[in-house]
Amino acid sequence: MKILAVEKLTMMNMVGNRRDVDEVLKDVILFEDIEVVDAYTEIDNFRFTIDVTEEHLQEIVGFSAVCSGAHSIESRDFTDKLKLINEIFEDVMTFDKELLRGPIELDKVVSSVYTIYSAVHKRYEMLKLYKKDLAEIEKSIQAYQYFQGLEIPMEEINNLSHFEYYLGKLSKENVQRLKANYANVTAIVVHVGSQENDEVYVVITPKDMKTETERLLRSLNFAAIDGIKKEFKATPVEIIRWLEGKKEDFTDKIRKYEKQIETLKEQYAREGNFAYNVFLLYEKINEIKKEMAFTKDKFYFSGWVPVKEKKTVKTMLSKYEDLIVIFSDERPNSGGGSGGDGTKPPTKLKNNWLYKPFESIVKMYGMPSYQELDPTPFLSLSYLILFGLMFGDLGQGAVIFLAGFAINKKFEGFGSILSRMGLSSMAFGLFYGSLFGFEHIIPALGFRPFEAINTTLIFSILVGVVLITIGYFYGMINRYKGKDYYELWLGGHGLVGFLLYASMLLVALSLFTGNSALPQTMLFLLIGLSVLILFFEPQIKSKIWKIHRKREETEEEKGGAERFFDVFEVLLSIVTNTLSFIRVGAFALNHVGLFIAFETLAHMVQNAGGSFLILFIGNVFIIGLEGLIVGIQVLRLEYYELFSKYFSGGGIEFKPILINNQGGKK
Structure with missing residues (x-):
């Protein structure tokens, strides 16, 4: 089950000497796996705790004198100068965190910024001025050209x-x-x-x-x-002639200044790029300070850290004298990987290379809560299976795979998903024996949908039953982990709901096949009992858990009519959710039928070139339009038929501190 769990996190509290704050924060930032929490708020709400010992007495006493770092300021003069340098050196400025790992002498960096600024800013301002004037001249030349026929001033x-x-x-x-x-x-x-x-x-x-x-x-x-x-x-012709002379003069001046600036860029490229990286670092440090607390001599920092990284973080910070680092899961009665005091941890998903791209689909629906299982592995596999069943073709799947591979650099997440969808389509193309729509070029490892329509439709419903069943168990595990025992045992998506679903499936199976795994009397008894439990769940809950008074305080008791419709909704969703998967088989048949239509048109054309063109257009149409529709339909099945069984969401995404806003906390 660990493979399905979200990353375990722990709250890290730090107290250190104020003189070390920049270096400590530099290490925290470059670690790239810590999310900052407002330390002043933690202290104000009595959640920032350290061991009460004589050694920590000064830090504890300091709680009464802390002030927020929200009003931390930076040198606007230095910032403005560096931004101008960044504007000038735009094509050579690159972020490289390796440049920041060594010691940083801030005074030298500031000095180099002022040196570069002094060398380039006047030339750059003149260059901008001449470029602006040149643009105005070109506008005027264009405007006066419309008056060239006039010979009057x-x-x-x-x-x-x-x-x-x-x-x-x-x-x-x-x-x-x-x-x-x-x-x-x-x-x-x-x-x-x-x-x-x-x-x-x-x-x-x-x-x-x-x-x-x-x-x-x-x-x-x-x-x-x-x-x-x-x-x-003057006359328009004379004005244009004069403007052309000015244009040539200004163009020469622009070239002169551009050449001078290029020389300076080469001269100061290394120092400028280092200063740029230091600026990004200290810009982030100043952002973090606004979420810290300070006394005259101490700083207080809070943040979420993956539990598996605790040892690494401790080793990294051990070089700082008198730095206190405490993790919440190491305190007595801490509650494990959480904040240990009711603080809700963010959610950090951990998935391997196969499942990672599908995290974006999960996040579109919602972020899993910290106590939930990560739905990404199940979604990834089920999405690929359903897409392959609905769009199984070895050749068309190869085109989708190559398209995903081609766009992967520009659209990394989408390209990776597309390439996996292509591989799934290729695998099921071999199962169906389909190559670019042709059904008889390669042998089928399984069955051909158009030759076994009933098998295709029944198989798609069976796949849906398996996926929904897994969804029920996923949901029950989530409710157990979240300690929602009431929904686990008595809810429509809990054990009672699953028993109702299984009983109705077995009844339907016996009606179609004439065979029954259990006596029908027992099945109908289970269905009736499940319906009664769902209808009387509030009363059962109050009797078993003795929390009727608490329930009256938190929510209004449902009436009989409302409970009837709740039960009816559960019964209806069981039927509709299962039958929804018939579309999997329907699209598999539609996929074959659509190509047959293009193939028929191709046979009607008495020309090899024309036939090839129609078949080519048909494949492009099927890959583009039908592929898009199938992708959307699979997403609909995931969200409406499966996620509703087990995924509640409501989590907060883990956003580590990253320089240059590399997708983390800004």
């Missing part, structure tokens, strides 16, 4: 007494709207060119009609073209 046009003009563009759709409303236009509209998919116009309107014209242009989504400047007074 722009000063005269800009100083018109009774007219206003606008340069802008309209989409082709809005051009048609404009043409349809020419009679209502209070302006002269002149087409002067095109820009990508839009048409460029100059609109000239009397100043008295300016408001109406602007309202019309807004309704047409008229996009103004920037670049016309009042200070440019």
Whole structure:
């Protein structure tokens, strides 16, 4: 059962000398498997405990004088300078935690940051300024090109007494709207060119009609073209010639500064990258300090640590003088791997390479609580089995596998799941004897769905029965681990619910086969008894566990009608959950039938090339669309028919401290 359990965690409390806090936190961060908890809150709620001994007297007395680290501040000047360096050195800055493992002389790092800043910031600011001016020049050149036909100075046009003009563009759709409303236009509209998919116009309107014209242009989504400047007074051709000269001058200056900055980047690449990594580390240290508590001389830290890592953590921190490290599961009456005092631990899933990618599917539904079994292994295997049964094809499965492998670097989780789905499809393709839809190229190791329709449908229901049964046992184990004994024994998804389910299955089996594993009288008696227990469960609970008074305080007693519908819902879900799995067989048949349709079309085409094209398109369609639909249907079976039996969720994901926000606690 250990393989199905979530990772056991323990609360770690630390008290140390304030002068060591940065080095201790550096080790904690680089360990990458500790989740921070607000130490001040732990102390305030009397959960931060250390052994009461003379040796720890000063630390215990310090509890009365602690203050939160929430107001920890950092040097904005240093931060701003390093952010500018990061902006400049963007292509050479990389996170490498190995650079941080050795001793860090912060004074030297700060000095190197100021040195690099002094060398590059003026050049970089000038480079940005010239680039901004160059962009404005290019806008102006483009704008004045639409006026090249004018031989009069722009000063005269800009100083018109009774007219206003606008340069802008309209989409082709809005051009048609404009043409349809020419009679209502209070302006002269002149087409002067095109820009990508839009048409460029100059609109000239009397100043008295300016408001109406602007309202019309807004309704047409008229996009103004920037670049016309009042200070440019010559003719458009002369303005463009002057701007082209400025553009060339600015381009030369930009190249000069870029070359200087590239030289400086090469010179300071190593120091800059180290400073960048140190900045990320201390940025994270400052974040953690906000969740710590401090006195004048001491710091107090709390965090969740995997139980299996305790020895490693102790060894790592043993180099610090007077550092007290206490784990909650080492205290008397601690309650094992939990906080030992009612604190709810987060959930850390532990799965091998086969199951790991499917954790994302579990998390979409909810995070398992700390006491629950990890549903990922069961979900992984059942998902692959169901997908393979519904989409069994050796060739198409190989395509899905290769697609998953191809996208795995960019979409690691999804690509890994897709490749596993492809392997499952290939395995069941061998079982069905199917290769790219063709049923008679390779032999079937099992049966061919279209030649054994009843077998296919019955087999799919049997698979559903097995999976639902495992789900019931999963749920009962979870209720036992969570000490929910009432639901374990009397609940609809507990022992009584399973007995009802098993009895109804045996009755259905005897009706179809004529044979019964148990006498039908006994089966009907079990069904009746289970229904009565479910109906009278509140009364039975109050009698057995003697908690009727507590129940009245926490929830209102259900009436007879409501209990009737609860029992009816349990009976209905037993039937519908089981019959839902018939879709597994239905999709297996649909998979074959869909290809037969494309194969028939291919035979109708009296051309080898055309037939091949139709079969190719058919396979692409089946892999893409049907593969997607089958994947969604399997997910539906997992969530609605299986998870409802055993998975309650409600857990909090374990988020270790990671630098550079590598998926951990930010």
